[in-house]
Amino acid sequence: MAYAAAHVVPRAWADNTPGQPAEIDWDATLAFRRHVYSWGLGVADAMDTAQRNMGLDATATRDLIARSSQVAQEEGGSVVVGVNTDHVDAERISLPEIIDAYKEQLHFTEDQGAGPVLMASRHLARAASSRADYLRVYAAVLQSASAPVILHWLGTAFDPVLEGYFGSSDWREASDVLLRIIAENPGKVAGVKMSLLDAAAEVSLRERLPDGVRMLTGDDYNYVGLIGGADVPDAAQPSRDPASPRQHSDALLGAFAAITTVASAAIQALDAGDPAQYLEVLGPTEELSRQVFAAPTFYYKTGIAFLSWLNGHQPAFQMVGGLHSARSLPHLSRIVELANASHALEQPELAATRWHGLLRHNEIEVPGVRA
Numbered sequence: 001m002a003y004a005a006a007h008v009v010p011r012a013w014a015d016n017t018p019g020q021p022a023e024i025d026w027d028a029t030l031a032f033r034r035h036v037y038s039w040g041l042g043v044a045d046a047m048d049t050a051q052r053n054m055g056l057d058a059t060a061t062r063d064l065i066a067r068s069s070q071v072a073q074e075e076g077g078s079v080v081v082g083v084n085t086d087h088v089d090a091e092r093i094s095l096p097e098i099i100d101a102y103k104e105q106l107h108f109t110e111d112q113g114a115g116p117v118l119m120a121s122r123h124l125a126r127a128a129s130s131r132a133d134y135l136r137v138y139a140a141v142l143q144s145a146s147a148p149v150i151l152h153w154l155g156t157a158f159d160p161v162l163e164g165y166f167g168s169s170d171w172r173e174a175s176d177v178l179l180r181i182i183a184e185n186p187g188k189v190a191g192v193k194m195s196l197l198d199a200a201a202e203v204s205l206r207e208r209l210p211d212g213v214r215m216l217t218g219d220d221y222n223y224v225g226l227i228g229g230a231d232v233p234d235a236a237q238p239s240r241d242p243a244s245p246r247q248h249s250d251a252l253l254g255a256f257a258a259i260t261t262v263a264s265a266a267i268q269a270l271d272a273g274d275p276a277q278y279l280e281v282l283g284p285t286e287e288l289s290r291q292v293f294a295a296p297t298f299y300y301k302t303g304i305a306f307l308s309w310l311n312g313h314q315p316a317f318q319m320v321g322g323l324h325s326a327r328s329l330p331h332l333s334r335i336v337e338l339a340n341a342s343h344a345l346e347q348p349e350l351a352a353t354r355w356h357g358l359l360r361h362n363e364i365e366v367p368g369v370r371a
Contacts, residue, residue: 001191001214002227002267003042003080004256005049006033007304008056008064012316022051022060022320029064030071032257032313033079039264041256042078043068044193047117048158049254050082051301055321058087062108069112080115080150080252085123095137098123102141106149116149117193117252118142122161131167131177138181148190150216150252153178155196157297171201179208189213193252197221197297207244217249220293220300224279224286227251227267232275254300255289258307259344281343288338291331299326303335307344310336310351317358329362 009032010016014023033043045068046052046061056064065081072079085093085101093101098121109116118141128134142149153174156163166174182189192209194202195218203226206215217226225232229248256263266282269275292303302323309317317324336355338344345351356366 001042001216001250002256002263003044003078003216003252004036004260004263005044005047005252005254006036006257007301007308008050008060008320009305009308009314010318010320012318016318016320016322018055018321020321021057022055024060024064024320025314026067028314030067032308033068033071033077034075035313036257036260037072037075037077039260040268041260041264042080043072044117044252045079045081045114047082047119047152048154049257049301049304051320051323052082052084052119053086053122053159054298054301055319055323061087065109065114066112069114073113078115080117081109081112082119082152083109083116083149084119085121088123092126093123095127095133098127099137099140102137103144106141106145110146115147115190116145117152118149119152120154120159120162120165122159125162125165128167134166134177135181135184139185142181142185142188145188148188150191150193151178151181151189152193152218153195154218155198157197157295158195159298171196171198172204175201175205175208178205182210182213191216191250193218195219197293199226202226202249206246206249209246215246215249216252218252218254220253220255220289221286223251223253223255223289224282228270228275228278228282232279254304255285255292258292258304259285259288259342261346262342262344284342285344288335288342288344291334291338294331299323302327303332306332306335307339310339310354311346312350329359329364
C-alpha cells in the first residue's frame with residue numbers, strides 16, 4: 001500500500017493571506033490527484049500536507065473531501081482522508097464534545113466513500129489528563145466506525161501542540177497506549193500511520209502490531225529502508241528483529257507528493273522482485289525529502305508546492321495562507337539541486353525556466369541565462 005499525501009493549490013489571484021478562507025483552484029488540485037492515480041499510487045487527502053490546521057478551513061476541508069472522493073471513484077483509485085475535530089472553533093472543549101466532533105467528520109467521510117484516517121486532535125491533546133482519556137475517546141469513535149480506520153500518530157516536529165499525545169512524551173509509553181487502543185477495539189483498526197521521524201520507534205511499534213494491522217510509514221527522513229525492509233541491502237531499520245514476520249512498512253507520505261513518478265518506479269521495481277533497482281531509484285530522493293522536511297518541519301508544505309509548480313502541476317508558486325513565503329531562496333535552491341539529482345523534475349526544461357524566472361524576479365542573475 002502506497003499513498004501520496006497530496007497538497008492543495010489555491011487560486012493564484014485569491015486573497016491567500018493568513019486567516020482568510022481558502023480559495024482553491026479545484027481544476028489544478030484535482031488534476032494533481034488524477035496524476036497520482038495515473039502512476040499507480042493512492043491519495044491521502046485532507047491531511048497535514050493539505051494544510052490542515054495551517055490554512056485549510058473547515059468549509060474547504062469538507063469540499064476537498066467530497067471532491068477528492070468523487071475523483072477517486074472516477075479514476076478507480078484508492079483514497080483515504082483525514083478525520084479530525086478541527087471544525088470546532090473553540091480552542092478547548094470537553095471529552096464528550098471531542099468524541100462528537102470526531103464522529104461528525106468520520107460519518108461525513110464514510111458517506112463520501114473514502115477511507116478514514118483518524119488524525120491526532122489538538123483538542124484531545126489539550127483536554128486529556130491521563131492515558132484513560134485517550135482510551136475513552138478512541139474507543140467511542142472507533143466503535144461508531146462502519147469499517148476499519150487508520151490511526152495517525154503525528155509527532156511534534158509536524159505539530160508542537162501534540163506534545164505528549166497518547167498520554168506520554170516517551171514514544172515507548174505512548175506506543176503501549178496506542179497498542180491498547182487497537183487491542184480493546186478489535187477489527188476497528190486497519191493500520192497505523194506513524195510520523196515521528198524516528199525509524200527505531202516505527203520498527204519497534206511495527207513488530208508489536210497485531211495481525212491484520214498495517215504500519216504505514218510517515219517517516220519522510222527514513223522511508224527508503226522502512227518501505228524496502230528486509231529486501232533492501234543495508235536498509236535503515238534500527239533494532240529490526242530478523243525473525244519478525246513484519247519486515248517492511250507500507251507508505252503514506254507527504255514526500256510521495258513531491259516524487260510521485262520516482263516513487264512509482266521504485267515500488268514497481270519491488271513488485272518485479274528487484275530490490276537493488278528499488279534502492280537505486282528511490283535512494284537519492286531521501287536527501288531531497290530531508291531538505292523539504294528540514295526544521296522547522298511543519299513548513300515542508302512549501303517545498304511540496306514549490307516542486308508541484310516546477311513540475312507544471314500548478315500555474316503559480318502560491319499557497320493557501322501565504323505559506324509559500326515560509327522558505328528562503330537558498331532553501332529552495334537546494335531543493336532544485338537535489339530534485340534534479342534524484343530525477344524528481346518531471347519536465348526539466350519547464351522547471352529551469354520557472355526557477356530562473358523566480359531568481360530574476362528577485363534580482364538574482366543566472367549565469368549563462370538570458371532574461
